[in-house]
Amino acid sequence: MDTNKNSILSLSQSLLSILARNWALLFVLVLILIFSFTGINFFSYKNFQNIFHLSTIYLLLASSETFVIITGGIDLSVGFVMGLSSVLSATIMRELHAANFTPALSISIGSIVGLIVCIIPGLINGVLITKYRVPPFISTLGMGGIASGITLVMCEGFPVTFLPPYLTGIGNGYLIYILPGKAISFFNRPEGIAVEELRNLIRIIPNSLMFNFIIIFILWHILKNTKFGQHTYAIGGSMDAAVRAGINTNKHLIIIYTLSSFLAGLAGVFNVFQTGIGNFTPFTAMYELIAIAAVIIGGASLMGGKGRIFGSIIGVILLRIIENGLHLSGVDPFFRFIAVGLILIVAVVIDQLFPDLL
Amino acid sequence: MEYLIEVKNLTKRFGGLVAVDNVSMGVKEGEVVGLLGDNGAGKSTLIKMISGVYKPDGGKIFFEGKEVKIDSPIKALSIAIETLYQDLALAENLNVYSNIFLGREKLRKVLKFINVLDNNYMHDESKKVLKRLEIEVPSLRNRISTLSGGQRQAVAISRSIYWNAKLLIMDEPTAALGVTEQKKVLGLIRLLRSQGIGIIVISHQLYDVFSVSDRLVILRRGEKVAERNVKETNPDEVVSLIVGAEKVAQRSD
Amino acid sequence: MADITITTRKNGLQKFFSQLGNRWAIIFLFLEIILFSIISPGFFSVKGAQVILINSPFILFLSLAETFVIISGGIDLSVGFVMGFSSVVSAKLIVAFVGLGMNDLLSIIVGIVITLCIGIIPGLVNGILVARLKVPPFIATFSMIGITHGISELLIKGSYIRNLPPIAGRIGNGSLINIVPGKTVSFFISPTIQRGDQLIEILPTVFVIPFIFILFFAFILKSTKFGQHTYAIGGNVDAAIRAGINVKTHLIKIYMLSSFFSTVAGIMYVFRYVTGKADAGAMFLLDGIIAVVIGGASLYGGIGSVWKTLIGCFIILVMENGLRMLGVPTFYKLIVIGIILIFAVLIDQLSPELIHREE
Numbered sequence: 001m002d003t004n005k006n007s008i009l010s011l012s013q014s015l016l017s018i019l020a021r022n023w024a025l026l027f028v029l030v031l032i033l034i035f036s037f038t039g040i041n042f043f044s045y046k047n048f049q050n051i052f053h054l055s056t057i058y059l060l061l062a063s064s065e066t067f068v069i070i071t072g073g074i075d076l077s078v079g080f081v082m083g084l085s086s087v088l089s090a091t092i093m094r095e096l097h098a099a100n101f102t103p104a105l106s107i108s109i110g111s112i113v114g115l116i117v118c119i120i121p122g123l124i125n126g127v128l129i130t131k132y133r134v135p136p137f138i139s140t141l142g143m144g145g146i147a148s149g150i151t152l153v154m155c156e157g158f159p160v161t162f163l164p165p166y167l168t169g170i171g172n173g174y175l176i177y178i179l180p181g182k183a184i185s186f187f188n189r190p191e192g193i194a195v196e197e198l199r200n201l202i203r204i205i206p207n208s209l210m211f212n213f214i215i216i217f218i219l220w221h222i223l224k225n226t227k228f229g230q231h232t233y234a235i236g237g238s239m240d241a242a243v244r245a246g247i248n249t250n251k252h253l254i255i256i257y258t259l260s261s262f263l264a265g266l267a268g269v270f271n272v273f274q275t276g277i278g279n280f281t282p283f284t285a286m287y288e289l290i291a292i293a294a295v296i297i298g299g300a301s302l303m304g305g306k307g308r309i310f311g312s313i314i315g316v317i318l319l320r321i322i323e324n325g326l327h328l329s330g331v332d333p334f335f336r337f338i339a340v341g342l343i344l345i346v347a348v349v350i351d352q353l354f355p356d357l358l
Numbered sequence: 359m360e361y362l363i364e365v366k367n368l369t370k371r372f373g374g375l376v377a378v379d380n381v382s383m384g385v386k387e388g389e390v391v392g393l394l395g396d397n398g399a400g401k402s403t404l405i406k407m408i409s410g411v412y413k414p415d416g417g418k419i420f421f422e423g424k425e426v427k428i429d430s431p432i433k434a435l436s437i438a439i440e441t442l443y444q445d446l447a448l449a450e451n452l453n454v455y456s457n458i459f460l461g462r463e464k465l466r467k468v469l470k471f472i473n474v475l476d477n478n479y480m481h482d483e484s485k486k487v488l489k490r491l492e493i494e495v496p497s498l499r500n501r502i503s504t505l506s507g508g509q510r511q512a513v514a515i516s517r518s519i520y521w522n523a524k525l526l527i528m529d530e531p532t533a534a535l536g537v538t539e540q541k542k543v544l545g546l547i548r549l550l551r552s553q554g555i556g557i558i559v560i561s562h563q564l565y566d567v568f569s570v571s572d573r574l575v576i577l578r579r580g581e582k583v584a585e586r587n588v589k590e591t592n593p594d595e596v597v598s599l600i601v602g603a604e605k606v607a608q609r610s611d
Numbered sequence: 612m613a614d615i616t617i618t619t620r621k622n623g624l625q626k627f628f629s630q631l632g633n634r635w636a637i638i639f640l641f642l643e644i645i646l647f648s649i650i651s652p653g654f655f656s657v658k659g660a661q662v663i664l665i666n667s668p669f670i671l672f673l674s675l676a677e678t679f680v681i682i683s684g685g686i687d688l689s690v691g692f693v694m695g696f697s698s699v700v701s702a703k704l705i706v707a708f709v710g711l712g713m714n715d716l717l718s719i720i721v722g723i724v725i726t727l728c729i730g731i732i733p734g735l736v737n738g739i740l741v742a743r744l745k746v747p748p749f750i751a752t753f754s755m756i757g758i759t760h761g762i763s764e765l766l767i768k769g770s771y772i773r774n775l776p777p778i779a780g781r782i783g784n785g786s787l788i789n790i791v792p793g794k795t796v797s798f799f800i801s802p803t804i805q806r807g808d809q810l811i812e813i814l815p816t817v818f819v820i821p822f823i824f825i826l827f828f829a830f831i832l833k834s835t836k837f838g839q840h841t842y843a844i845g846g847n848v849d850a851a852i853r854a855g856i857n858v859k860t861h862l863i864k865i866y867m868l869s870s871f872f873s874t875v876a877g878i879m880y881v882f883r884y885v886t887g888k889a890d891a892g893a894m895f896l897l898d899g900i901i902a903v904v905i906g907g908a909s910l911y912g913g914i915g916s917v918w919k920t921l922i923g924c925f926i927i928l929v930m931e932n933g934l935r936m937l938g939v940p941t942f943y944k945l946i947v948i949g950i951i952l953i954f955a956v957l958i959d960q961l962s963p964e965l966i967h968r969e970e
Contacts, residue, residue: 074749128953133960135910137686138952141897145949152942283945284893289688289753302747334764341757348746432855447853449846451913452839460843461854463836474834 023350024297024314027343028321035325042328049206053172055320056208056274057082057267061291062298062312063219064263067256069295070223072236072304073129073136075257077144078264079288081121083281084151085268089114090160090278093167103164111269115262121147122261126254140257144288151280160278171273175205211270215263220309232256236304293340294319297347318343360423362387362556363408363439363525368417370403377403379580380417385525385556390547392567392588393560395577396600401560404577405527408558409441410434421525440518444530446510450503454495455484457502458517487520488512491546508539515546525556532566544570564593578602635958636907636922639951643926647933654936663925663932664818668883669694669892670924671821672876673899674906675828676869678920681903682832683865684845684912685741685748689755690873690899691892693733696759697877701726702772702887705779715776723878727871733759734870738863752866763889772887783882786812787819817883824875829917841865845912901948902927905955926951 036043061078068075093110097103121143128134169188176186179201183190193201223229231252234242242249272278281287294315300307322339361384370378378400385391395401406412408419410428419426421437428434434441448457456463459480466476481498488495493512495505502510511531518526531547532540540563547557547570561567567574568588576584576599584599648655673690680687701722708718733755740751778800785801790811795802799816832838840861843851851858873892880891906923908915927948934944 128957132957134953134956137910138904138956141901142949142952145945145952147949149942149945149947149949152945153940156940157942284890284896286756286896289756293750293753296750302749332765334761337757337761337764339757339761341754341761344750344754344757345740345746348750349740349744352745431853435855441853443849443853445849447847447850449843449850449913451846452842456839456843457850460850461840461856463839465836473836474830475836475839 024318028314028318031321031325035329039325039328042325051320051324053206053208055316056212057271058291058316059212059313060263060267061287062294062316063216063309064260065291065295066307066309066312067232068260069300070232070236070304070307071253071256075140075260076288077121077140077147078260078291079281079285080144080148081118081261081264082268084147085114085118085265086271087151087155087160087278087280088117089269090163090272091154093163094160097164103166106164114269115265118265119258119262122258126257130250130253155280163276167273168276170207173207174203175210178202216309216313223309233305293344297344364420366418368407369415370407370412371415376580381582383575385558387556388551388554390551390557390559390571392571392574393558394574394600399577400580401577409439409527438522438524440523441527442514442518444533446514448502448510448514451501453501454498454513455480457513458484458520487516491516491519507535508542511543523555527558529560532561532563568593576600640922640926643929651933651936654933661815663928665815667928668817668821668879669876669895670898670902672872673895674902674920674924675825676872677899677903678915678917679841679865680869681908681910682845682912682915683841683862687752687869689733689752689759690869691896692756692759693870693873694877694892695889696763697726697730697874698880698887698891699763699766699889700729701878702775702881703766706772706774709776715778719779726878727874730874731867731870734867738866742859742862760889767889775885779882780885782816785816787814787816817879825917825921832917842913901952905951
């Protein structure tokens, strides 16, 4: 009798715990339900693909921020590093293209250089934070300013245009194209479709989704299943304990900040593929703050030691669905700002109310 | 002689865990009581109830014969119960006298209506109390972060004394100190006792406890297992009481 | 003794930084002024100084807000958007009152008073979230960005506010003393002048107002119980609680104060640019924090002062103006300030003992 009661108690407790842990997911589902009624064309395969597609940069920035926040740090430079890599790689692509390099070569070289250069801010951040004990907030804020300045000097405050062709074909392409009853093709549209048939063309799985999926899977694996991931949590949980356990915390943190910068660079390069231009990050964009918000909604704590890639992804999706759903429901865009603020507060208050359960 | 403070059947639970279970004890004026027990025995929880950090789930507290409800640290301070935590609770970024007066700053009026900190008064008063306790600190205008561990301890003690503590609770007063500084702190405790202050000392250093205490109260797993007069016991017995080995000892007799 | 041995064992670079100590900020400011005076003609002039002061009110108010918050160990990301919010609210109110047939000056005064009351609400909410619900300041105040920004955009529907009474602009562009030689002398409000009149302006109003606040709140922070408790909470919150300080109430007051300063910044914006804009403070989002840190405060709390913040502000202002007068694109400013910011903290890290010794 007593054990029965206990098991019910523990069942309800674990249920509560699952709920608290995944409340953001629950919230996403509830929102989907609501917006399906209120939003025109909200509940459609196409729209969901669209949400993911447009979330790409946020997914990458939130993933990078997840690692940093789990260690108990913060990276305020990611938005501007993203802008730097976007403008830098686009500029190189444009110049090489203008110098009659083949599009493939221009694009490859541009992307690679963009990615390599973008690990530098992270490397410097890591060194400043570990060797010189500069608080992450300051170091990355300063680095964000520097990256932003360099970007703007490079592009003189205008987006970089006249890039090689095929860029957006890759960035906005799909894995599978089906023209019902007539043709199926991969990566590229089937040849020789008439313009009037385009509207019947079914596009499945955007390249961006695959790209995101691969990156996220790798990061999830690193965080969940590797020694590196374990150490990341250990450092965030207790720096002293990590040091005493023989973890080279300095080296680890340098890698974390470099990784963060690299992922931001990746987001920037991918952004070139998606938009076909090199975009600088406006000073008021707040990409990094949105990414951090997503990570917190996903259950991480700014005190460190807590957080999951999956949670951060849910955080991004939640924010994007609010935007998309309110937009399709015809709600004034400015309500979205308010909604995001309120949800964030709810997230953290829930986190505070059920600390043991999370 | 009547107790200065007496707690009766004090109990505290955290969820399913009973941290302090029906503990009764008392301290007289000018008496030092050593509170002993292993980690998790409930010492800290017990003193936190007396100093108002935790609310007891059961039991009563009597101070100078009257029942009192100590529901906040401020309440404890208001009836002259001062607590010295292991971490000393000093604001390292403030100077010595600011810490002694922290939360009870002396103010003076400028232009008859603006209250400002009376730094000179606080400095001079702090100097007096340090002198009374024979404590030497280079300058009272130094930040706490420039002081040594023993000096910090002394500042923390002076703070309690300045505010006329009747009962002083000290959590591990000698931990993290050098040997010379430990001696000084123990001397300070004796000095305070001679001035009629009741003191509860928590410490893992049995030698220290024996050298300053009059009486010992031993806790194990939240329960009070023994109370001994220091003169009528010895460290071996106390250790076996702490770890719960007295039954084993009896069987081997 | 131990300290001294450690110091002597330090290498040359660290020794250099130690000696620089935390006086470096003021030294740096002077070097900066000297540098620009040499390389930029016209920088070291009354006109040059006026330009710096005219541009100063927003960063001065926002950094004043951050000074209190950061010393208490928190951070307030919302100041820029509370500023925008209050610029919109005050401009709307003033225009509305004028529309009701109220006297211009009275409309402005009533509008300001009501705005100040509304403007502290975001701070109150921040404070409650931080102090009572234990939401990290970073998150609470970031959420407030979204909320205040959203509300102010809704209030003005993506546009900006027109038709403010002209006297607002005359206050915002006036000086403490305005002299038209041989004709009039006015205080705070710039006089109407005819073509060909010479106008002598001494100290822009938009600097005088923040400076009065700075004087007053420097005093509050340094010499009152409120200030002392702010330091104590930032230094060791447990110590503050055990010393009987009501930390929760104090923190709520701090965040309200922060919002209050941001609100005044928003009102200054209305005077200066004769409009209200939802994103009026977006460019200053983090400038306040940067100025406070450059001035030598610690983001871990407990260290800093209003005067240090003032120096931090002027390091940024002088840099901005100097580069502008040299014709350097504003983008370079971001790089330079980023470097100064990191440099500021590096020096503090390398010379801890000096900072501790200082009272």
